[in-house]
Amino acid sequence: MIYETIVTTCSAHGEVHIAPFGVQWSNGKVVISPYKPSATLQNILDTRHAVLNLTDDVRIFAAAIAKKSPFATQEIAPGCVRLQDCLTHHVLKLDEMEEDEVRPRLTMTVVESALHGPFMGFNRAQAAVIELAVLVSRLHMLPIEKINQEMQYLQIAIDKTAGERELEAWQWLVDTINNHIARQSGLQQA
Ligand SMILES: Cc1cc2nc3c(=O)[nH]c(=O)nc-3n(C[C@H](O)[C@H](O)[C@H](O)COP(=O)(O)O)c2cc1C
Known part of the structure; x- marks a missing residue:
């Protein structure tokens, strides 16, 4: 485990x-x-x-x-x-x-x-952010289609169960993916 x-x-x-x-x-x-x-x-x-x-x-x-x-x-x-x-x-x-x-x-x-603090229970949006963070840490190795597909599914838990911290974390990861896509397409055009 x-x-x-x-x-x-x-x-x-x-x-x-x-x-x-x-x-x-x-x-x-x-x-x-x-x-x-x-x-x-x-x-x-x-x-x-x-x-x-x-x-x-x-x-x-x-x-x-x-x-x-x-x-x-x-x-x-x-x-x-x-x-x-x-x-x-x-x-x-x-x-x-x-x-x-x-x-x-x-x-x-x-x-x-x-x-230092209590465990408040499981939260699906937190799990979704962790999943996306793992994908983003492997951005250079994974096809962008796979990332987009998984992100779409994980978005459901974000929409239904996120608090402010989870939304902020999610957005940082989405921005990183978007910057990566923009850099890749810039490289292809050059
Ligand atoms: C949830 C999660 C779990 C991770 N687990 C590992 C791990 O077990 N081993 C590893 O090398 N990197 C893991 N990574 C990636 C590292 O956090 C990341 O690549 C980091 O930069 C490690 O390298 P560093 O010690 O140079 O910072 C994980 C990333 C996330 C988001």
Whole structure:
């Protein structure tokens, strides 16, 4: 089972990095599998730490993928930050890495956890934003017809169940797709 989360890391120089990751739990430990190259991977190798943030604010997923300004973070310890607004955070320490040319597997131990807010229940629009964010993160690999087709279906959940945060996140992703299409057609005409 894969849980969609936000992983916050710091570089060796202290720069904060925020990225969505689908993680797995295995025997009480967290497994993160970043495709190379990855700033998150490099930061974890440099600092041996990451923070797993669980949030229902899907704008944080969309902002990372649409390259919007990053959401606020809070320092927990030197070289270790969490999202300021999240429902739960877990501080992770690197246990072992299974090396792979394409996608290494990092197993991390939870060293500290805290709950900050309640889970309000499932929301279809939030799930739709996450689905579209995954598609947009693969925009360079997927045919645009597939993206348009999936977007049309996901739009139903947005229209029926979105709140303001979900609408904003959705729009950032739609803008990213439209910019990509405009760039592609510009390239074809040139
Ligand atoms: C919901 C969601 C889940 C993702 N899960 C992964 C993942 O498990 N591994 C990965 O390499 N990228 C994943 N991505 C894409 C990364 O967030 C994105 O490519 C990011 O830039 C990772 O590279 P970075 O560490 O250099 O930031 C996911 C994206 C989304 C929207």
